[in-house]
Structure formats: C-alpha cells, structure tokens
Amino acid sequence: MRTADAAAGQSRARPLWLAGALAVLALSMVAGLLGGAADISPWQVVAQAADWLPFVTVESGLTPVEQGLLYELRLPRVLVAAVVGGLLAIAGAGYQGVFRNPLADPYLLGAAAGAGLMTTVAIVLLPQLAAGIPVAAFAGAVGGVFLAYALGNTAGRSGGTSTLVLAGVAVTSFLTAIQTFVQQFKVEELQRIYAWILGDVGGGWEQFRLVLPYAVVSAVLLLLHGRMLDVLSVGDEEAVSLGVRAARVRFAVLLAGALATAAAVAVSGLIGFVGIVVPHVVRRLAGGSYRSVLPLSLIAGAAFLVLADLAARTVIAPAELPIGVVTMFVGAPFFVAVLRMTRRTAT
Amino acid sequence: MIGVRDLSVRLGEREVLTGVDATVRRGEWLAIIGPNGAGKSTLLKAVMGALAHRGEVDVGGRSAATLKPRERARLIAYAPQTPALPPDMTVFDYALLGRTPYIPYLGRESRHDRDVTASVLDRLDLAEFAVRRVGELSGGERQRVVLARALAQQAPVLLLDEPTTALDLGHQQQVLELVDRLRRADGLTVITTLHDLTLAGQYADTLLLLARGRAVACGEPGKVLTEPLVGEHFDARVMIEPGPGGRPVVHLVRGEP
Ligand SMILES: Nc1ncnc2c1ncn2[C@@H]1O[C@H](COP(=O)(O)OP(=O)(O)OP(=O)(O)O)[C@@H](O)[C@H]1O
Ligand SMILES: [Mg+2]
Numbered sequence: 001m002r003t004a005d006a007a008a009g010q011s012r013a014r015p016l017w018l019a020g021a022l023a024v025l026a027l028s029m030v031a032g033l034l035g036g037a038a039d040i041s042p043w044q045v046v047a048q049a050a051d052w053l054p055f056v057t058v059e060s061g062l063t064p065v066e067q068g069l070l071y072e073l074r075l076p077r078v079l080v081a082a083v084v085g086g087l088l089a090i091a092g093a094g095y096q097g098v099f100r101n102p103l104a105d106p107y108l109l110g111a112a113a114g115a116g117l118m119t120t121v122a123i124v125l126l127p128q129l130a131a132g133i134p135v136a137a138f139a140g141a142v143g144g145v146f147l148a149y150a151l152g153n154t155a156g157r158s159g160g161t162s163t164l165v166l167a168g169v170a171v172t173s174f175l176t177a178i179q180t181f182v183q184q185f186k187v188e189e190l191q192r193i194y195a196w197i198l199g200d201v202g203g204g205w206e207q208f209r210l211v212l213p214y215a216v217v218s219a220v221l222l223l224l225h226g227r228m229l230d231v232l233s234v235g236d237e238e239a240v241s242l243g244v245r246a247a248r249v250r251f252a253v254l255l256a257g258a259l260a261t262a263a264a265v266a267v268s269g270l271i272g273f274v275g276i277v278v279p280h281v282v283r284r285l286a287g288g289s290y291r292s293v294l295p296l297s298l299i300a301g302a303a304f305l306v307l308a309d310l311a312a313r314t315v316i317a318p319a320e321l322p323i324g325v326v327t328m329f330v331g332a333p334f335f336v337a338v339l340r341m342t343r344r345t346a347t
Numbered sequence: 348m349i350g351v352r353d354l355s356v357r358l359g360e361r362e363v364l365t366g367v368d369a370t371v372r373r374g375e376w377l378a379i380i381g382p383n384g385a386g387k388s389t390l391l392k393a394v395m396g397a398l399a400h401r402g403e404v405d406v407g408g409r410s411a412a413t414l415k416p417r418e419r420a421r422l423i424a425y426a427p428q429t430p431a432l433p434p435d436m437t438v439f440d441y442a443l444l445g446r447t448p449y450i451p452y453l454g455r456e457s458r459h460d461r462d463v464t465a466s467v468l469d470r471l472d473l474a475e476f477a478v479r480r481v482g483e484l485s486g487g488e489r490q491r492v493v494l495a496r497a498l499a500q501q502a503p504v505l506l507l508d509e510p511t512t513a514l515d516l517g518h519q520q521q522v523l524e525l526v527d528r529l530r531r532a533d534g535l536t537v538i539t540t541l542h543d544l545t546l547a548g549q550y551a552d553t554l555l556l557l558a559r560g561r562a563v564a565c566g567e568p569g570k571v572l573t574e575p576l577v578g579e580h581f582d583a584r585v586m587i588e589p590g591p592g593g594r595p596v597v598h599l600v601r602g603e604p
Contacts, residue, residue, distance in 0.1 A: 099430075224453045230440065231447055240397045242500070243420030243448040288435020288480070312527035 017286045025082070028268040028310075032078040033070055035310045040066060052287050055131035059293040064150070076208050081201040081309040082302035083208070083325075084268040085278075089301020091260040092275030093282070093293050094222045097229035104274040106261040109164070110171035114144020115265040117179040120193050124186045133196065134210055134266040141262035147171045148323050149254065161250070194207045198322035199271035207267040214263035222294055229240050229253065229290035271324045273331040274301055274308075281338045304331075348373040348536040349394060349504060354402035354432070356386075356393050362544035363389045364560045371553070373503075374530055376537040380571075381542060382581050385557040387540040388428050392504045397427045406504065407603035424500035424547040428508035428540070430493045434482025438492050438512070441481050442468055453508030467498045470525060487511040491506060500527075505529075509541040511546065519543075523550050545590070548572050556580060568594050 033045045040062065048058035048070060061279065091106040098104070107113075118140025122132050154166035183193055191203070201207075226251045229238050236246040264271075279293055280300040286292050305323070312321040349371040356364040364386045371377045374521040379387045387500060393400045396411055396419050404411040406422050414422070424445070433441070445467075446460040468474050471491045476484065481492060490513045497505060505526065511519040529535045529588060541547040547592035548568035556564040556571050565572045572595040577585050583599065 219474065221483065227447075227450070227455065228452070230433075231444055233433035234444065235429075237392065237397045238425070238427060238431065238442070240416065241395050241420060241423070241425035241427075242444060243415075243417035245416055283435055287437060288433060289440050 003203050005120060013286075014260040014292050017292060017296060018299070021303070022295050025299050025303040025306075029038040029078050029082065029305040030087075032081065032306040032310050033074045035313055040070075045070070047152065059178065072204070077307055077309065077333045079201050079307045080203060080208050080211065080267060083211055084201060084264045085274055085305025085308075086298040087211075087215055087219065087260040087264040088271065088275040089266070089278035089297040089304070090294055091220050091221055091257040093279035093290070094225070094229065094257040094260075095275075096251050097163060097232060097293075098250050098257075100233060100235075101161075101165070103276070104165075106257060106264075107172075107270070109168040109258065110144030110148040110267060111177060111261040112144070112270050113179065114140035114142070114147070114173040115262070116140070116197060116270060117175045117182070118143070119196055120179045120183050123189050123192055123196070124182055127186070127189060127192075136209070136264045137269075138266035141265045142258060143331035144171055145254070145261075146177060147175075148219065162204065184298035195322065196269045197324070199269040199324035199327075200270050201323060203267055211263050211267045213256055214259055218256045218260035218263065219298060222253065222260065223298070225249065225253050225256070226289070226294045227295070231289075233290075240290040242253035262325070269324065271305070271327055274305055275328045276333045277331045278304055284338055348407055349538065350403070350405045351390075352392070352403040354393060354400055354404065356389055356398055356400045358389070358398075362560060364393065364400075367557070367562045368431075369561075369562065369565065371536055371538060372446070373536055374534040374554065375557060376527070376551045377553045377556045378547035379538065379540045379557060380542075380547050381557035386560040387557055388508050389560075390557065391425065391508050391538065391540065394517065395506055396425055417448050420500065420502070422502050423504045423506060424502040424509060425506045426496040426497040426510060428492045430483045430489075430510075434480060434491060436481050437477065437496075438473060438479050438481060438484070438495075439464065439468065439477040439512050441492060442473075442495040442499050445496040448500065454527055463501065464495075464499045467495045471498075472521070487515060487518055490514060491518065491522065503534070504536045505538070508538070509540055509542060512542065519546070528551075531599060544572055544577065545595070548594045548597070549591070572597060 016176055030042055030045050033049065034040060034042060044060045046083055047058045048062055048067065050056050051060055052071070088106055092104070094202040095104040095106060095108060096102055115137040116134040119133055120134035122129070126132055148171040151171060152164035160240065168298040182188060228244065231244050232246055232249055239246040279297045282293050282296040282300055286296055305327070308326045309323050311330065312323045312326045317322055350365060351369040354364055354367045355362060359442065367390060369377065379390060381387050392398045394404055395406065397558065406419070411419065443460065443464045446456055446464060449460060450456050456508060468477055471494060473491055473495055476488065476492070481489065484492065490510065494507070494510055497507065510522055513523060523546065528538055530537050551568065553566065554568050554571040555562055556576060564576055564578060572587055574585060576589050577587065577597065584599050584602065586598045587595050
C-alpha cells in the first residue's frame, strides 16, 4: 500500500530532524564553551564537558584556572542561553498555534510589557536589590498576560482569539506607557533599565537554577500539546466536530506559554525575535505539524541563542554587545535567507 | 438515528432557522436543498453540536445535549463547506485528525489509527498525495482530503456540507458512490447538503427543502423536486422530467433573448 509506506516514511523523518537538531545544539554548546579563549582546543572542551557529567571521569588536560573559567563563567552562561532560547522559541510556536497566526510571538499578550514595568519599578524603588529583579520580571510577565486574558474574555466572546490579541496589544501599550512614565523618575537608572531590556544571559548558576524548574514544567506541558495544536489549526468549529473543546486547549497552551515566557524573561530580559523567527524556520524546513514544530523549536531556539550569545561576547571583545541586539541583527537577515531558500507556492 | 424537533437557531440578530423538524433513520440518506442563505449549513452545524440552538436534537435515541464532545464526535463526522486547511500540514497528518475522538487528550495515535487513515486515503485515490502539503493541492483534491478526514472518523452518522462542489464529473460520482456503498454496507446514516438538485434526487432517499430558515417541503425526491416548488423557492425557471430509475432530472430553462 503506497499510503502506508509514504506515511511510514513521513514518521521516520521526524526522529531524523530531531537528531539533526540535537547535533546542532551540541555543536553550538561546544562552540559557546570555547568562545574566545585561543589556547583551549574543542576536544579539551568536549572532554571537560564529559568530565562534568555524573559517574564520568575524563582527563581533559586543562589547568584548574581554565577549568574554573569554563565551569563558573562559560557553562552557566551557555546553559542559561540555551534554556532561554528554547523557552522563547517553544512559547512562540505554541502561541502561533493558539492564535493560528504566524506573527504571534511570546510577548504578544503583555508578558514583555508587564515584565518591563515591574523591573523598572524594582530598579527605581530598590536600586540596591539586584536579586529582586528576576522576581519582579516574573511577576510582571505573569501579571501582564493575566490582565490581557481577563480583558480579552470580558470584552469579547469567551475564548475567542482575535479579541485576545487586541487585548494583548492594549495591555502592552498601557503598561509600556506606565513604564516610560516611571523610568523618568530615576534618569540615572536609565542605562540599567535599558541594559535589562536588551537582554543578558550572563547571570551565572544562580539564574540557571532559578529558571530550570519553570522551564521543565512549561516545556513538557507545551510538548504534550502538539497534537492538540494540530487539531486547533482547523478552526474552532471543526475542532468541536472532532470532540475537542478548543477554549480549553487554548487556555492550557497559553498558560504554559506564559509560564515559559515569564521564566525566560525573568533571567534574561526582553530578548526579541527568537520566539518568532525560530518556529518559522523550523516550519519551513520540517513541515507544519506542531508535533515536530514544538520539539524542534525548543532545540533550535536553544542553539540559536547559544550562538547569538557567543557572537555577543566575541564580536567586539573584550566589550560585549547586548544579546538582544545580536538576535535582531543576525536574526533578520538569516530569516530572510531561509524564507528565500525554501520559497514555496503561496500559502 | 437522527431526530431534529422544532429546531431554531439565532446567529447575531437574525433567526436563521425556525422550527425545523426532520427524522433520518439508520442507513438513510437525507439531502438538504435550498437557495443560498436558506440555512442548510446552519442546520448541519446545529446537528453537529457547534451552535447554540433551541429545540431538540437526538442521536441514536440519546439527546445530543447530554453527549460529551468526544462521544458525540464518535457518533457524528462532519465535513464543512469551507474547511480551514492548515497549508503546511501533510495530507496524511490532516486526515489523521479524524482519529482525534479515539486518541486520549495528550496521547498519541495507535498503529490502528494510522492504518484506518491510510485505507481511507487509498479508497479516495489519495494515496499518492499522503506526503504532499495540504496547501499544495487543487480545489477538488482538497475537498476529497476533507472527506477523508471525516471518513477516518468512522462515525455512524456522516454530515457532508456540499461535498461535491469542486469535483469533476468522475470524482463527484466516485465520492457519492463511495458514500452510498458505505451506507449500504455499514448502515451509515448520511445527511448532505447538495446544490445539484439532480444529484440530490439520484442519491438521497429523502429531500428536505429549506427556504428562509423554514422547512417548506420534505419527502421522496419526486415529491419535492417539482416545477412549482423549485421554481418558487429558488426563483428559477426549470423543467423537471423523470430520469434514470424514475428519479427526477432538473434542467434550467434558458430565457428568451
Ligand atoms: N455567524 C453568522 N452571523 C449572522 N448570520 C449568519 C452567520 N452565519 C450565517 N449567517 C446567515 O445565516 C443564513 C444561513 O446561512 P447558511 O450558511 O446556513 O446558508 P446556506 O443555506 O448553507 O447557504 P449556501 O447555499 O450559500 O451555502 C445566511 O443568510 C447567512 O447570511
Ligand atoms: Mg452552506
């Protein structure tokens, strides 16, 4: 039977893409660990990475100072970049599925504006308390999404997506207005506020431990909903005919996406473009089913941000570029290139 | 199998259906006909459970309102008139969506689900399209893919909204014959809307003529497809004569130049 064969071929392609993406991620992480230091070889990095694993002992030949540099500075940085990139990309993919709109991104529902406002308030009110920033950003992101969701559901038909998007736009501009107003009170903190907005993944192990539990929970929740997002892509009415309550699926995905976004924003600021560009590239290359788009976005997003951070650290070394500048500067042309490469008949 | 009693539907400010009654027995084929905007699609959607309505709908002797969405989806499959097709999805993945009511909420499909989907695609001549993207198909191919999704649902009731509009002659016949075979072999109950009155008269046991949201005639094809009824409600000049099997054939009559 030709169909069965073809379908089998189709499902074989998925593990292949996954394996390919994981290989790219591994290479990016090695590159991220290497980044800059001239006298460390890639093999030493790989050996050292293996040595860090539990139950494995490998002699990498690195000096204790080099080992400390890798372990205390580079490794947490690479890991935070990977987690943040993966979260933003998978949350973006989930939002695009929920809104059936390829332009949806994780910041659409007020997460960014809420986090921006709360962080600004925290910096203005308690400039000494740096540890409070992730908490404020997380609370602000969750609060922004909650506000948009509540507004969207009271203003329009319950569960509809277009009112939700409009509510997100309204909440975003409203909270941004307040944020701009608040930051005028402490002009001397402006640079810190902007530095936060442009993103930073150099927070170290502490930030990694902070983000990890939320990352695991939200990513697993999103990954589990791949098939349901495929069902949603045929529209609410047809989803009903297939026995699916669309509003319920949407709520679960939005919740998981908001959690992922809030966790990412809390430890890294507002890194743009990852959440929208990565799922698109993935969809172009590996097809439109969310069952592949979600896991591949997670992995590709991680690899993308690790490489972006590498570029941010090395391009004008010893100074650093803000990582958000790199994602936008490199991301845009890369995106256009992929679009051109895989140009298809109008969709 | 399907009973509709005193069904009324409001959409926005308008009452789109008013007091419609209909009964379809197991293995029977009901065709809903009527002019554009008469409420044919609305009737199908109300039976399928996607619209709030007044009046009663029962499925297999149970009130539809008491069925859980998944239970209902195992009883009723639906192919819409204007389906939303995700352009990047493959034909196979799309048809597989029809198996949704059998797959646990967060689970994945079984071997059996894939086999059912593959055999439905084969029966609709779509095997060679399985790995193509839905966005890259012709209008008629899309329509058959949507039908494949509905058939993969393996429900005892099949609601098809204009299943043949985009199909060439041969594929119209293929689709209608397939549905006809399924209902004879498996006792499927079929409700379709059809704009081609002759085809509706050929295949359906019963025709229901809707006009402005009301059922104005219901019965055997010969009783509903009459020159006065069609002429009045479609605002058309037609000639109707007995055709194959004694079923009526509807011709449009050209006006004087
Ligand atoms: N969401 C809606 N809100 C308000 N009115 C609607 C809505 N959907 C459909 N209608 C109206 O309800 C009436 C019946 O629509 P329906 O789609 O059932 O017609 P139909 O008989 O299927 O027509 P066609 O032959 O063109 O497919 C139409 O007049 C239409 O304008
Ligand atoms: Mg219609």
